[in-house]
Amino acid sequence: MPHDPYAWIETSLATIHRANWYRSVQTIEGRPGATVVLAGQEVINFASNDYLGLAGDERLMAAAIAAIEEFGTGSTGSRLLSGHRELHKELEKAIAFIKQTEDALVFSSGYLANLGVITALVGKRDLILSDQYNHSSLKNGAILSGAAVIEYLHCNVTALKIQLSQQRQNYRRCLILTDSVFSMDGDLCPMPALLDLADEFDCMLLVDEAHATGVLGKTGAGCVEHFGCTGKPLIQIGTLSKALGSLGGYVAGSSALIDFLQNRAPSWIYTTALSPADTAAALAAIKILQQEPRRRAQLWENMRYLKTLLEQLPNLKLLPSESPILCFQLPNTIDALQTGKHLKDAGIFAPAIRPPTVPTSRIRISVMATHKVAHIEKLVAVLKQGNGEWGVGEV
Numbered sequence: 093m094p095h096d097p098y099a100w101i102e103t104s105l106a107t108i109h110r111a112n113w114y115r116s117v118q119t120i121e122g123r124p125g126a127t128v129v130l131a132g133q134e135v136i137n138f139a140s141n142d143y144l145g146l147a148g149d150e151r152l153m154a155a156a157i158a159a160i161e162e163f164g165t166g167s168t169g170s171r172l173l174s175g176h177r178e179l180h181k182e183l184e185k186a187i188a189f190i191k192q193t194e195d196a197l198v199f200s201s202g203y204l205a206n207l208g209v210i211t212a213l214v215g216k217r218d219l220i221l222s223d224q225y226n227h228s229s230l231k232n233g234a235i236l237s238g239a240a241v242i243e244y245l246h247c248n249v250t251a252l253k254i255q256l257s258q259q260r261q262n263y264r265r266c267l268i269l270t271d272s273v274f275s276m277d278g279d280l281c282p283m284p285a286l287l288d289l290a291d292e293f294d295c296m297l298l299v300d301e302a303h304a305t306g307v308l309g310k311t312g313a314g315c316v317e318h319f320g321c322t323g324k325p326l327i328q329i330g331t332l333s334k335a336l337g338s339l340g341g342y343v344a345g346s347s348a349l350i351d352f353l354q355n356r357a358p359s360w361i362y363t364t365a366l367s368p369a370d371t372a373a374a375l376a377a378i379k380i381l382q383q384e385p386r387r388r389a390q391l392w393e394n395m396r397y398l399k400t401l402l403e404q405l406p407n408l409k410l411l412p413s414e415s416p417i418l419c420f421q422l423p424n425t426i427d428a429l430q431t432g433k434h435l436k437d438a439g440i441f442a443p444a445i446r447p448p449t450v451p452t453s454r455i456r457i458s459v460m461a462t463h464k465v466a467h468i469e470k471l472v473a474v475l476k477q478g479n480g481e482w483g484v485g486e487v
């Protein structure tokens with residue numbers, strides 16, 4: 093009976109198209125920055141995670157080039173075999189220093205850091221409680237771990253407490269997972285309350301600082317610092333790929349934790365060490381973070397200015413945010429896609445985010461320290477015009 097075992101792929105793609113969920117890549121030319129060239133058109137960039145504008149910074153580039161000249165392009169093996177360089181340890185020390193933790197460990201990406209850490213910490217006899225809006229890497233790490241997974245209502249401490257009271261005693265270890273800045277909404281987790289619950293119910297707490305590192309807190313250490321929770325017993329994950337302008341992920345915590353992960357985290361043990369260029373660029377970024385607090389201050393000035401202007405637009409359904417991620421809601425995927433296209437035609441790059449990434453369609457704007465007042469005002473002017481002409485925010 094002849095049958096094409098791959099035929100289902102075309103059928104699946106057709107379903108994705110019908111739901112307006114289809115996605116494809118868009119080419120950016122040249123270096124990243126507050127403006128970029130997108131498919132030949134110069135646009136103001138509100139789509140990147142390069143919050144501090146460091147991904148195209150000459151100093152990061154020079155550090156990466158110098159590292160390539162000294163160490164070559166590839167690290168040639170896993171950290172435990174031929175891949176470890178002094179540069180990795182230097183970067184890990186710098187991360188531990190800004191986080192005020194005993195130690196840190198770098199992974200090839202933030203995604204791999206979450207997969208590796210979660211699977212090392214819990215297994216079949218354990219329980220994971222996970223915020224329903226957590227990043228894909230936390231959700232998939234939870235599934236991969238084999239632990240029982242319960243999602244709690246977004247940022248809802250009462251719902252979490254009920255789950256803990258009912259379920260905690262049935263399991264050996266318990267791990268609470270949360271983004272610290274929610275990546276597709278921009279709001280913050282209730283960290284102090286989560287720490288209290290973790291303490292009360294004997295749970296580990298893992299916070300993902302991907303969008304907070306370099307952005308929040310007095311020294312840019314992240315949400316943990318912002319909430320005054322530095323030094324508390326928690327596990328911090330993050331990325332080198334957003335505000336730090338490089339590529340890679342990390343975990344920061346106690347020396348015992350890091351020691352354990354070097355022996356038990358498969359996505360660290362069985363993968364090639366971070367490249368010399370990426371490692372050196374991230375290290376250069378951390379130095380800039382410490383030497384130039386003005387950059388972060390400018391990011392927040394830009395964010396507050398834009399937020400104030402957006403709040404004055406009638407009909408614009410702005411989602412609650414306490415970060416440089418500002419989203420406004422649209423009634424459906426088609427409207428979100430059209431709004432994204434209108435913005436692009438008007439020289440603004442701000443993507444439509446749709447299900448299944450998020451439950452409701454929206455335009456996601458991320459502010460950079462290197463945006464000029466004129467960039468922000470142009471975005472608002474275009475949205476204002478859209479309010480009349482193509483119905484932004486008629487939810």
Ligand SMILES: *Cc1c(COP(=O)(O)O)cnc(C)c1O
Binds near residue numbers: 333
């Ligand atoms: C981006 C992101 C990650 C993944 O980090 P990468 O270094 O890009 O793999 C993990 N968690 C959250 C919350 C993120 O936003």
